[in-house]
Amino acid sequence: MYKKRNTLISTLLLIMMLILASCSNAQNENNSSANNSNVNKTNIASINYNGKTYISLKDAFKATGGNVSIKGNNVTTTKDTDVIKLSTNNTTAYLNSSKISMSDLPKVKNKDVYVPMDFLTDILDAKITYSDGKVSLLEEVPLKYTKAFKIQYLKGGFKKITDGNNKVIILAPKGKAVPNIYKNNTIINYPTSNILVSSSTEAALLRPLDEIKSIKAVNLKEAEWEINDIKSGLKDNKITYVGDTTSPDYEKISSLKPDLAILYGGNYGLNNMMKKFDELKIPYVADNEYLEEDPLGRLEWIKFLAAFYDKEDIAEKYFNSEVSKVKAIENKISSQKKTKVAFGMVDNGKVYVPAKDSYAAKMIALAGGDYVFKDLNTKSGYITLENFYAKAKDADVLIYSSSKEYTPSIKSVLNEAPVLKDTKPVKYKKVWCLGSDYYQATDKTSELIEDLSSIFHPESFKGYKQKHYSHY
Known part of the structure; x- marks a missing residue:
């Protein structure tokens, strides 16, 4: 049993180290x-003809930094190294001399040429969609x-x-x-x-x-x-x-x-x-x-x-x-006094804590918490038990970053670190741990933050039941 528990703890610690690691430089270099700059562009004219949507060539190429020249029935468009030639009375067009067939003839309106939407997708480095009377053009996500x-x-x-x-x-x-x-x-x-x-x-x-x-x-x-x-x-x-x-x-x-x-x-x-x-x-x-x-x-x-x-x-x-839901949570508790929060897990005399710029520390802040290790300079992921106790003893809440599968009770926490018995969160029964699905709820970011906010500010969440954290 002891060997199995050690294996489980080691696995959890590995997960914690992966997630709590500070990797900002690597991310920003990618x-x-x-x-x-290529945000969604919607001020592009369109017309509907016999139930089919046609898009303004001038507007589409202007939006993507290209040019359109119309001389009689002949149209030439350019963008970067691409040259597209077409005629308003022919369904065959040419992209850099390669033939492209249009599903229908172009339409002429107000000195502009409108082409079938699928043709525009074939000649532009962009995603074009049409919904509720509006054309959406994206060059990148x-x-x-x-x-x-x-x-x-x-x-x-x-x-x-x-x-x-x-x-x-x-x-x-x-x-x-x-x-x-x-x-x-x-x-x-x-x-x-x-x-x-x-x-x-x-x-x-x-x-x-x-x-x-x-x-x-x-x-x-x-x-x-x-x-x-x-x-x-x-x-x-x-x-x-x-x-x-x-x-x-x-x-x-x-x-x-x-x-x-x-x-x-x-x-x-x-x-x-x-x-x-x-x-x-x-x-x-x-x-x-x-x-x-x-x-x-x-x-x-x-x-x-x-x-x-x-x-x-x-x-x-x-x-x-999800972003809107998180903003709503922030607004809900914006006038509340911030709750002092300790976050970490003890094993063999060391304590693994989130770095000050980690996603876990950011969630605490979004939920209206004051992370007691926000000034910690270490990026190794762990500190001494003494250092953890010095900050956690006066915290209002302790989030113990294990689950009940690995650390089933407050007694099991204190078995690892008896000194925590004298901390304020333990004395006042304000200790929580991660729910069993915590690491499988990435898509439920607003719920993870709302859970934390309800723990930090229960007076603002009366009757609320946490979904991804458990109380000891």
């Missing part, structure tokens, strides 16, 4: 897409809280993905021939429907996309999952356990022929698996949400995963909804 990946739209429905390891992948629509200019890149066909996930946080972000069903292989056993659809899938053999990430069964993985493996990279990443997957020609991407220092940055990786399912619109809507 990409600079958080401040997108807008990001607000992360700089660690990038998604750019290319002609013909292709996408250029720069993942967490700065690797470039071209996403190709299934059934569409890949142009020669992309063939030296890693090509992944989308939408994907047979994937391997290496961590539970990645799986959680697939839940709002309704794509848990696409998971066919995992690196966690059934007992380690809190997501019911995955537990039942493993039980019914619809999902295959392919070994843990330290010793995966490569033969089994190869036999499953996944469309995509979602791995995590960075300094703590699955670099050995990636090397082996390169040898086996198994397509993979680096999903590095665990390195994010902002909880909303972690959540924003849902947009990265969505690109592989062509569900960016669903991801954007869900993400914006």
Whole structure:
């Protein structure tokens, strides 16, 4: 029993070290897409003819930095090195001398030329959609809280993905021939429907996309999952356990022929698996949400995963909804006095605590807490028990970053560190631990923060029941 408990604790400590590690420099060096200049452009004219939508060439090319010249029936558009020529009385156009067929003749209105929307998608590096009378044009996916990946739209429905390891992948629509200019890149066909996930946080972000069903292989056993659809899938053999990430069964993985493996990279990443997957020609991407220092940055990786399912619109809507909920929580407790919060876990005389700029520390702040280790300079992830006690003894709340599976009671906490008996949170029974699904609730960021806020400010959340934390 003791050996089993040590193994469980070691596993949890590894998870904590991964998540609490401060990795801001690595994140910021990857990409600079958080401040997108290519935001959603909607002031583009359109007309409807016989139930079909046509888009203004002038507006579309102006929005993307191109030019349009109209001389009689002949139209020439230019953008960067591309030259597109077409005629208003012909459905054949030319992109750099290559023929492109239009689904219908262009329409002329007010000295402008309107073309079918699908044709515009074929000639512009952009995603064009039409809804409620408005045209939406995106050159890349807008990001607000992360700089660690990038998604750019290319002609013909292709996408250029720069993942967490700065690797470039071209996403190709299934059934569409890949142009020669992309063939030296890693090509992944989308939408994907047979994937391997290496961590539970990645799986959680697939839940709002309704794509848990696409998971066919995992690196966690059934007992380690809190997501019911995955537990039942493993039980019914619809999902295959392919070994843990330290010793995966490569033969089994190869036999499953996944469309995509979602791995995590960075300094703590699955670099050995990636090397082996390169040898086996198994397509993979680096999903590095665990390195994010902002909880909303972690959540924003849902947009990265969505690109592989062509569900960016669903991801954007869900993400914006979560951001609004978090802002509402902040506003709700903005006038309240901040609660002093200690956060950490004891093992063998050391205490693992979140770094001052970690996502956990940020969640405490968003929830109206004053993190007592906010001035701590260590980035190692641990401090001495003496240092922990010095700060925690006068805290209002202690969040013990274990779960009841590993640390079932306050007695088990005090067995590890008897000195904590004299701290204010223990005396006044203000000690909480992580719920069993805590690390599988990345998609429920607003709930995680609301739970914390209800613990810090119970007077403002009367009758509220925490979902992802447990009281000792």
